[in-house]
Amino acid sequence: MAETKKSNLALVAARAGVSVASVSRVLNGGSASEELTRRVREAADELGYVPDASARTLRTGRTDQIALAVADVGNPVYVQMMRAVTRIVAKADYRLVVSSTGSDPQAQIDLLTSLNRGYADGLLLSPLRITPDLIDAMRASRLPIVVIGSLPPDVELDNVRADSATGIGLAIEHLVEQGRRRIALVNGPVDTVPGAARLAGYLDAVKRFGLPDSPELQVTADAFTYRAGREATADLLRQSSPDAVVGANDLLAVAALKELNAAGARVPDDVAVVGMDDTDAAELATPSLTSVDLGSAERAKAAAELLIRRIRNPESKVRRIVITPSLSVRESSRTEAQKPDGAS
Amino acid sequence: MAETKKSNLALVAARAGVSVASVSRVLNGGSASEELTRRVREAADELGYVPDASARTLRTGRTDQIALAVADVGNPVYVQMMRAVTRIVAKADYRLVVSSTGSDPQAQIDLLTSLNRGYADGLLLSPLRITPDLIDAMRASRLPIVVIGSLPPDVELDNVRADSATGIGLAIEHLVEQGRRRIALVNGPVDTVPGAARLAGYLDAVKRFGLPDSPELQVTADAFTYRAGREATADLLRQSSPDAVVGANDLLAVAALKELNAAGARVPDDVAVVGMDDTDAAELATPSLTSVDLGSAERAKAAAELLIRRIRNPESKVRRIVITPSLSVRESSRTEAQKPDGAS
Structure with missing residues (x-):
């Protein structure tokens, strides 16, 4: 490629009747006389010479890149989003x-x-915390933005979100059907958008089904990570005896599984466990984990499509899409009667 | 930001005594008279106005971006690499x-x-398959490249690799110490660099420890994925009765765990399981998975450092780094005597 570049410069130089160094200076924006600049630019235009992507970007205003910003590349829910976004953006070049x-x-x-x-050319942003400063920065951006996650209603940006309050309601309804009553929540930080939504959904469902909502059944991990989930579940088991645990994401739920296991509790016989996000981690867990599918791949796909539409037509009407949750029932919450083989 | 850009254009327009639209046209490479072009460029130069990153890149030759190409963003070993690379490249801006x-x-x-x-500005490439065409493309690249993974010795590129043959030897030595003899391999495709290295290391270790190397103990999954691992392990259990299984990565090993579980075999009592890569998936598994640590984070870190050095000093001597493997022993391969609580 170094060779190709050099010979292109040489061709332009030959056509303009100047040195290669002069061509390079003009095309790279260095100082050059008006006459030299004119001759080089004409020669380059006639040869259709574009030095590289930067020059092309300068001409077209396109970078051919879409950015995706997530909180933690190690969280399987973001891995799922990345996979879905990769497919959509690649198709659009x-x-x-x-x-x-x-x-x-x-x-x-x-x-x-x-x-x-x-x-x-555009940004897909999945923020854990929405502050006034972040909203100001998003509003001031000349770059098109689509937010994956909840936004205050007065922010006029394309937006795709999950309905996690309804999602946690599905989990609790399922657990109630399995005869569970003391349903605990292992949440992530409640000053985050997902943490706050999950707590609200939990409290709402607990009330709706007439379950005990004692504070001992609610613990908050320092982060949405496996390690934080182990600690929070240990705290939970010290202060209460739940017959079911809902993790605010799959990593927290797998942590609860492992902590219950370490404490000698059988899952699901003694304690049922349900996660949220329905990631690979749910299928890989032993027992496999029932999880609320919040449509992460679907959300990411819809957001990427909205962003490409916004880039192509900046005047498009702002759209807000809500993905409906569903429940993937697996071993961690099935009662005896529902096990296909009747094994305990 | 829209405001800032607009006012910069307006400043240039005011200084050049032309319209904002004219400034935009000239600076974005649209058609403009020689006189207009000269006036706008002079005004922009006097104000030190750089329209955006593309212009800056054209001037400096820098994009401030490093690319990382991996086979599958959903494999936890690449997630570990991404995390490590993110830290190093961010520090270098x-x-x-x-x-x-x-x-x-x-x-x-x-x-x-x-x-x-x-x-x-540079590329970190972790290829599963090295073909002559890929080698030609890497040699012809004007972009600095560091390869994460094995390379033929005559390819003069910076390179960081694991010693997976030694690594699989550590796994088999450990299993032999636990009294296992019929040690199976659930490998990924053997026409890939890691698949070939793991098979060679397995055959070498089996010979070294005088173990049976019957073909029934060796199965090959279609890919290094969980789903392919389930199928390959099902094949393995139909054709043989291993007392230990080594998975060529953690996803294949977790798949073996789950398939053994489904077949009613107890891990580690009946069959011990060991994975490779020592990713989060190993700790999250039940029982937690013994795994060969091939230093994925260390490899990625070393590769990112080599790449930044190469970008800054293109004439640096080519370096090849080999990361030494180690073994993280967990529940999936501990025999009775080694369990801290003596439970079965």
């Missing part, structure tokens, strides 16, 4: 740029500022 | 562009061609 920003809104504001300098 | 290319070398050649048009 974009490359995907993935950034793992953590849960700090400032990191996402910094990313937005950086991308606005012209590094991407 | 680069953004990470992640591409999931699948196992087809042509997809990686296409990516390389595309990146060579000026979309990244």
